[in-house]
Amino acid sequence: MAESTSKLDREFLRSALTLASRVEIDHLLLVSDYPLSAEDLRGRSLRRKLIYAVTADNLARDLREEGFRAVVIPAYDYSRMERTKVALVAAASAFSDRDVVLCLTGHRRSIDTMVKVQVGTETDDALSIEALRLPPEFSPQVVEQVLALALAIGQEGFEGHPVGTIVVLGDSIAVLEKSKQLTINPFQGISESERNILDPKIKEAVKNFSVLDGAFVIREDGVVLAAGRYLQSGVTDELKIPLGLGARHAAAALMTATTRAIALVVSQTSGTVRIFRGGEIIFELHQSKRRI
Numbered sequence: 001m002a003e004s005t006s007k008l009d010r011e012f013l014r015s016a017l018t019l020a021s022r023v024e025i026d027h028l029l030l031v032s033d034y035p036l037s038a039e040d041l042r043g044r045s046l047r048r049k050l051i052y053a054v055t056a057d058n059l060a061r062d063l064r065e066e067g068f069r070a071v072v073i074p075a076y077d078y079s080r081m082e083r084t085k086v087a088l089v090a091a092a093s094a095f096s097d098r099d100v101v102l103c104l105t106g107h108r109r110s111i112d113t114m115v116k117v118q119v120g121t122e123t124d125d126a127l128s129i130e131a132l133r134l135p136p137e138f139s140p141q142v143v144e145q146v147l148a149l150a151l152a153i154g155q156e157g158f159e160g161h162p163v164g165t166i167v168v169l170g171d172s173i174a175v176l177e178k179s180k181q182l183t184i185n186p187f188q189g190i191s192e193s194e195r196n197i198l199d200p201k202i203k204e205a206v207k208n209f210s211v212l213d214g215a216f217v218i219r220e221d222g223v224v225l226a227a228g229r230y231l232q233s234g235v236t237d238e239l240k241i242p243l244g245l246g247a248r249h250a251a252a253a254l255m256t257a258t259t260r261a262i263a264l265v266v267s268q269t270s271g272t273v274r275i276f277r278g279g280e281i282i283f284e285l286h287q288s289k290r291r292i
Contacts, residue, residue: 013104013111017044020102027051027095031073031087031105033059051094053087069094073141074198080105080113082200088117089144095119132275132282134262138170142222145197147273147285149206150264154271155287158211164268166215166248171260172225175217178258182214183228197222210266215251231255239279252276 017036020028021044028046030036031053041047052063055075063070071090078086084103095101097120106112134143146167157163168175186209187195195202197218206216206224214228233251241253245267252263257279265274271287 009106009110009112012114013040016102016104016111016114017041017046019114020049020104021045024100025049025102026099027091027101029053029084029087029091029101029103030111031083031103032109032111034109035059035063035068051091053090074196076196076199078200080107081115084113084115085144085148086141086198089140092140132262132277134277135170135260137220138262139221142197142218142220143169145203145222146218146264147275149197149203150266150273151285151287153207153210154266154273156207157271158208162268162271163210163266164248165210165266166231166252167218167264167266168215168229168231168252168255168261169218169264170220170262172217172219174259175255175261176225176229178255179215179217179229179231181226181228182230183212185226185228187224187226192223195224197224215263242281245274249274249276249281253279253281256280 017040019025026049028049029051033054033056035052036050047067050068052060052068052070053073054060054063054070055073057072060070060072071087073083073086073090084105088101088103099119101117101119103115103117104111104113132143146169150167153163153165186205197203197206202224206227209227212228215231216224217226217229218224231251231254233247233254239250239253239257241250248265252265253276255261256263256276263276265276267274273285274281275283
């Protein structure tokens with residue numbers, strides 16, 4: 001059985017690489033720490049299309065020295081689809097609108113999953129991270145994960161009940177200075193390596209803690225610093241808050257007007273996610289269908 005499975009894996013890879021060689025495919029994104037062999041590439045015009053997404057800096061450096069494009073993604077225990085999404089965000093600067101990307105991933109050396117994505121047309125890509133034009137200290141992977149988390153909270157709520165929350169990302173020292181702790185901080189005392197939003201376990205924990213009053217504070221590199229922070233709210237003539245939006249939105253506007261942070265606000269009533277920067281809403285994402 002193992003031998004037949006291995007044979008099937010090789011045939012799958014060969015078929016995928018043949019498909020990737022077609023003129024309709026603009027990029028081949030291989031999400032694996034095991035580079036293709038010279039035999040795999042022989043006779044196929046793939047080198048210019050190939051982008052590796054690997055979890056080790058030294059491996060990415062070696063691949064670049066060999067003339068390949070390579071990006072680094074976190075080494076957390078993602079599902080195959082989540083790993084592919086993270087890799088697509090990491091490699092986003094290599095893509096142009098409407099490019100067709102063939103993504104391959106799997107388990108260890110085995111490539112068993114293939115996804116075709118057309119840049120700018122996928123429903124999961126409703127927001128281009130690059131379109132936000134954030135400063136370079138913001139990691140696109142972190143922003144993507146925080147956005148996905150906010151959308152999940154808005155769609156799913158907590159145990160069947162709608163939930164609203166604020167996630168403040170970036171300029172964390174200033175944010176902490178301008179806020180105060182409402183409840184015991186569940187992330188205090190945990191090592192930074194164990195509380196990064198890129199870790200699926202921490203992402204799930206943040207979803208569960210979204211029922212707490214107050215805001216989450218997350219550093220640009222994804223480290224969750226606090227939950228349950230009280231943000232002062234207040235509306236001035238300089239702040240532009242649409243009528244009908246409440247204290248959460250006012251607090252996010254004020255915080256982002258006085259710091260370099262961005263804030264994502266999940267509306268409890270509608271599940272809509274609004275992104276604030278510089279005291280203003282710069283993007284809105286409405287839920288097409290809520291589960292609550």
